Amino acid sequence: MMVRQIAVGPMANFTYLVVEEASKEAMVVDSGWETEPIVKAVDEAGAKVAYVVATHGHFDHVSTLGKLARQLGAETVVHESSRADADLKVGDGSELGLGSGKVRVLHTPGHTPDSVCLYDDAHVFTGDTLFVGSIGRFESESAEEIFTSIHRVILRLPLSTMMYPGHDYGEVKCRTLEEESRSNPFLVARDFTSFASLFA
Ligand SMILES: [Fe+2]
Secondary structure: OEEEEEEEOOOOEEEEEEEOOOOOEEEEEOOOOOOHHHHHHHHHHOOEEEEEEOOOOOHHHHOOHHHHHHHHOOEEEEEOOOOOOOOEEEOOOOEEEEOOEEEEEEEOOOOOOOOEEEEOOOEEEEEOOOEOOEOOOOOOOOHHHHHHHHHHHHHHOOOOOEEEEOEOOOOOOOEEHHHHHHHOHHHHOOOHHHHHHOOO
């Protein structure tokens, strides 16, 4: 899959265009603020976007989801626990096909109950669940939940996986899970007690 990282809006959001190269079938990950840079990237790639997928329901990730999907002739996709309207509601383990490839939905609650990551065997799009060097603070008052999502879901992916966050908050714009696991304090903290102490 080809990945384009696209910066949008005043909150350092990243959206992504993911294209299966042979078929040019594509998905967009998140759509907030402005749609023009995303449409431009789609046009430049010659892509046909099938899905516009939300990593979670916060406004800076979904405020233009429907508008972009209509413009591109795509379907909107959210997690089944989301209150947002969407064409498709998906659960943990759901797969979205793009040409001969597929993208798997990983339910990673914690930042919000409807948070998902998207994984295509080489890249993982983590929304606000995991940033370069930090995590998205959680609303659910469940540090256990976000610990589980990070340590039992994301870190069980191959460590060579390239991690793409929902915001440009880190020292680099993306890096491998291996690099992240060595330098992000929330990943270095392997047991729940040391993880939870980071919130004190
Ligand atoms: Fe968020």
